[in-house]
Amino acid sequence: MLCGIDEAGRGPLSGPLVVAGLRLKKEIKELNDSKKLSEKKREELFPLIIEDSDYHIVFKSAKQIDEKGLSYCLKTAIEEIMQNVKADEYLMDGNTSFGINTLQHKIKADATVKEVSAASILAKVSRDRYMKKIAPLYPNYDFDKHKGYGTKAHVEKIKEFGRCSEHRYTFRLKALGEEKIGVQKNLF
Template sequence: MLCGIDEAGRGPIAGPLVVAGAILLEDIKGLNDSKVLSEKKREKLYEEIIEKSKYHIVFSNADLIDEKGISYCLKNSILEIMENLNEFCKEFLMDGNTSFGISTLQHKIKADATIKEVSAASILAKVSRDRFMNEISSKYPNYDFEKHKGYGTKAHIEAIKKFGRSDIHRVSFKLKALGEENIGVQKSLF
């Protein structure tokens, strides 16, 4: 059996990074890269994936991303998934072009669109993150997180200009629109 792994939230300027792993126990129709599915279709598939798979989902909050770096958070999330699901399978495949220095992790570009287990992980990660951003949006009404999910849209940048960053914004992600520059070297996981 194969465990597919994918992430959601690598690029946003607010909110968590979410990494999911999924081992399918039954066939599921309609799986694809979460980014090409409608929200309604993702939600429906999410419930089916939960029912028909072994899975593990890991959240890394903005503070951890700022402290340790996004690569560190990705690698540790993958290792946690592997540890939690290794009794069910021995083969792990991550969407993308790197194995993050993990010798037992395979990787493939566009696996989220071509390998059903990775598609399932993509959907679990995206829906979990979107639900989280929707839930917290009422706590942060100035930012409209339910609309842009923490990505750097024009409206989101304007809200930061007006209200500053909240405690779920990633301060290590510098914004050119605010005149910020990346200073120093990005943290490496190797």
């Protein structure tokens, strides 16, 4: 049996990285890369995936990303999924195995492998719901609208109000005249 793994939130300026992995128990129609589905369709598929899979979802906070680095957070999230979802094979969307010998990887797996498509939907919906949930706690930032991604409106909010505890301080912005902090250490 295959466990598909994918993430949401690798590139945003704020909010968590969310990594999901799962084994499907039965076929689910209309699965695809979460980015190719409407928010409404992702929300419709989410409970079906939860019901018809063995899954595990891992959240890594902005603070953890700042302290440990994105690669480390991805690797440890994948390892946690592998400990919690038993499978014969593990397949991650993308072009790297993060130094995990038993992890396979495939570019565009989220659009071509149903288990990875389902994982991408779990990760994306979980992250979007989190950003909507925290939006009232940080009303200056409109997290419910841009979900923490580097939109022009979000950058303008950071210019006006600075960063909050949900922001990734190590993600530098040219628009704010910030210099790059240096190359992230390879921790695997």
